[in-house]
Amino acid sequence: MKKTEKKRECEAGAPFWESTPLSGMSRKQWESLCDGCGLCCMEKLEDADTGAVYVTSVACQYLDLESCRCRIYENRTYINDVCVELTPASISKYRWLPETCAYRRVLAGKPLPSWHPLLCGSAKKMKKAGATACDRAISGESIHPDDLHRFIDYEVPPE
Template identity: 50%
Template sequence: MGESSNMPFWRAKSLEAMSGPEWESLCDGCGRCCLNKLEDWDTGEIAWTNLACQLLDGQSCRCSDYENRHATVPDCVQLDPATVRQLSWLPATCAYRLVAEGRDLYWWHHLVSGDPDTVHQAGISARGRTISELGKDVEDYEDHIVEWPGENPFEDAA
C-alpha cells in the first residue's frame, strides 16, 4: 500500500471523495459559521456579529436540530464541496476551508487531538461569546458586530 494509506482521510482525500461520515466529522464544532453576518452590498465585505442562529446550542456550539434545521431556518447554508470553495465567509480556522485549500487541520481539531473539547479549550469556538438572534431586529444587528469570528489566532500554526 502507498503512503496515502497511512495518512488521515482529510489529507488523503479531496472534499468530493469523502464519505458522508468523514464529511460530517470534519466539522470542528466551533459554531462560528452559525453566527449572523452582515454583507456590504457594494464591497462584498463581511461583518461578523455575535448573534447566533436560534438553533445554535451556546454550550456545545452544535446545531440543536441539525437534521431538521431547514424547517426552522430555511436559509441555513448547506455545506458541500462546491459551496465551501465559494463562500468567502467561512472562518479561516474552518476544517472544510483548510482541506479545500490543501492545508492540514489545527492541533485542537478533534480529529487530531482526539477530544471534542479542545476547540473550546483553544478559544476557537463561540462558546460563551454569543447571544441568540431571537427577538433581535435585523436593523439592530450592526450593534452586535464583533471581530473575533473572522480572526485566526493560530494562523501560522497549521
C-alpha cells in the same frame, strides 16, 4: 514495487482528510471534519454595494450555545431558509469561514489545527484555544434582524 503501488500504500496510511478530496468524502467523513466551532452559525450582514461581509456575535437562534450544536441540524435548511449548508462545491464561496475551518484548510491543502477534535479526540482543546464561537456568542432568539448591526464583531473585506 511500482511507483503507483507505493503511492497507494502511503495514501492508505494517511488520515482521510489528507488522502480524500472533499468531494470524495463519505457523509460520515464530511460531518466528522467539522470541528463544531459554531462560527458558520453566526449571523452575517452583507453590504450590497461593497460586498463586505460583517460577522456578528449573534448566533443563529437554533444554535445551542452550551453544546455548540444545531438543535435542528437534520432539518435546518428546511426550517431556516438562510441556514448555510456547507458542501464541497460551496466552501470556496464562503470567504467569511474562519482560517481555522477544517473544510477551508483541507481545500487549501493545509493541515488541521492542532486542537481539532479529529486529532485530539474531543473538543476540549478547541474550547481551551478559544476557537469556538459559543463561549462569546449571544443567542439570536431575542435579537431583531434590524438590530444585528449593533453586534458586528468583524468585517471580511470584499475580494
